[in-house]
Amino acid sequence: MNTSITINEERLKNTFIELVGVPCPSCDEKQEAELLVKKLKELGMEPQVDRAGEQCGGTTGNVWGFLKGNVPGALRLFFEAHMDSVAPTTGTHVMEKDGVLYSDGTTTLGGDDKSGVAAVLEAMQCIIENDLPHGDIQVCFTIGEETGSYGVRYMDKTMIQADAGYCMDCGGHPGAIFNASPKAINLKLTVKGKSAHAGLEPEKGINAIMLTADALHALPAYGRIDAETTLSVDMIDGGLASNIVPEACEIVIDMRCPDETKLERLKNETVEIFRNAVEAKGGTVEVAVKEVAPGVNLDTDHATVKLAATAAEKSGFPVSMGFTGGCSDANFLCGMGLPTVLLATGMDKIHTTEECLALEDLNNAARWVLGIVREAAGERLS
Numbered sequence: 001m002n003t004s005i006t007i008n009e010e011r012l013k014n015t016f017i018e019l020v021g022v023p024c025p026s027c028d029e030k031q032e033a034e035l036l037v038k039k040l041k042e043l044g045m046e047p048q049v050d051r052a053g054e055q056c057g058g059t060t061g062n063v064w065g066f067l068k069g070n071v072p073g074a075l076r077l078f079f080e081a082h083m084d085s086v087a088p089t090t091g092t093h094v095m096e097k098d099g100v101l102y103s104d105g106t107t108t109l110g111g112d113d114k115s116g117v118a119a120v121l122e123a124m125q126c127i128i129e130n131d132l133p134h135g136d137i138q139v140c141f142t143i144g145e146e147t148g149s150y151g152v153r154y155m156d157k158t159m160i161q162a163d164a165g166y167c168m169d170c171g172g173h174p175g176a177i178f179n180a181s182p183k184a185i186n187l188k189l190t191v192k193g194k195s196a197h198a199g200l201e202p203e204k205g206i207n208a209i210m211l212t213a214d215a216l217h218a219l220p221a222y223g224r225i226d227a228e229t230t231l232s233v234d235m236i237d238g239g240l241a242s243n244i245v246p247e248a249c250e251i252v253i254d255m256r257c258p259d260e261t262k263l264e265r266l267k268n269e270t271v272e273i274f275r276n277a278v279e280a281k282g283g284t285v286e287v288a289v290k291e292v293a294p295g296v297n298l299d300t301d302h303a304t305v306k307l308a309a310t311a312a313e314k315s316g317f318p319v320s321m322g323f324t325g326g327c328s329d330a331n332f333l334c335g336m337g338l339p340t341v342l343l344a345t346g347m348d349k350i351h352t353t354e355e356c357l358a359l360e361d362l363n364n365a366a367r368w369v370l371g372i373v374r375e376a377a378g379e380r381l382s
């Protein structure tokens with residue numbers, strides 16, 4: 001591998017500053033999308049905007065770019081980062097201090113996730129201008145990630161033509177790989193009792209709120225269940241008026257675990273505990289389960305994981321692999337059958353106006369993308 005070929009740090013910084021200077025609230029990324037289409041066109045990456053936006057009321061769809069491989073048979077790669085940033089995000093002015101980028105304190109910086117977008121663009125430009133060997137590459141910049149991963153949720157999965165996916169959207173220094181993330185479900189339990197006048201004849205009612213309280217009290221644990229499993233009672237809604245014994249009470253429990261069998265067992269046990277507690281006092285329970293996000297569960301020796309680890313190692317980054325309790329676009333891409341891991345880009349203090357990004361991390365994120373491409377091509381060259 002010719003290591004003298006590397007990314008252009010000045011250009012990368014300028015690209016990042018240009019990208020975060022464009023307003024891009026969730027599902028209103030039109031201006032950012034137009035800028036990215038222009039940049040991909042200049043690179044000769046055949047940009048396309050898909051129709052995901054139409055399904056979530058967005059002003060644009062996901063922006064795709066394609067680079068046809070020049071190494072037959074090389075692993076086909078997919079790089080993904082989201083275009084939107086959390087509010088306040090419009091009117092970002094970037095300040096630099098001691099090699100770290102900040103906003104002026106009135107907006108978020110937008111390193112979540114323009115660090116990923118900029119790193120991918122710089123790596124692509126480096127590959128193209130140096131005519132480096134590479135397999136087929138797809139890049140995809142998605143919409144509405146922060147408000148519900150709408151871009152990937154409504155993506156036409158037949159557009160994905162890749163073997164390994166990399167979602168550039170996580171804090172930590174480049175070299176950190178997240179190869180496991182939970183499947184997340186919402187368990188909605190509607191406890192039904194019987195209404196009655198609260199003052200005249202409360203004994204004729206069955207208080208659904210009190211039944212729910214009994215059932216919640218019967219749960220053996222909540223919060224963190226074990227290292228990879230969580231259960232959190234996050235919403236409650238019950239009662240109609242202060243003079244009516246409530247007939248119904250609804251709660252929503254967020255449950256997460258990368259092991260589907262374990263998650264299913266936890267869900268069933270929770271429902272059973274609820275049923276037993278509620279039925280013992282004359283009530284009933286209605287159950288509805290909604291999948292929030294599929295899980296990421298790739299072994300450390302999975303080709304997708306190994307490729308990222310080897311590329312990081314060869315670039316001299318400390319490699320770590322592990323679990324994150326959060327869900328990202330990687331979860332949905334895995335759910336669509338593309339093995340995808342989440343990679344760290346250095347974004348820090350995200351979702352706050354103190355958000356920052358060390359230039360060294362941004363540079364290393366781009367070097368990492370470049371390394372993954374070269375490693376994937378090199379495997380077949382040797």
Ligand SMILES: [Zn+2]
Binds near residue numbers: 113145
């Ligand atoms: Zn993000």
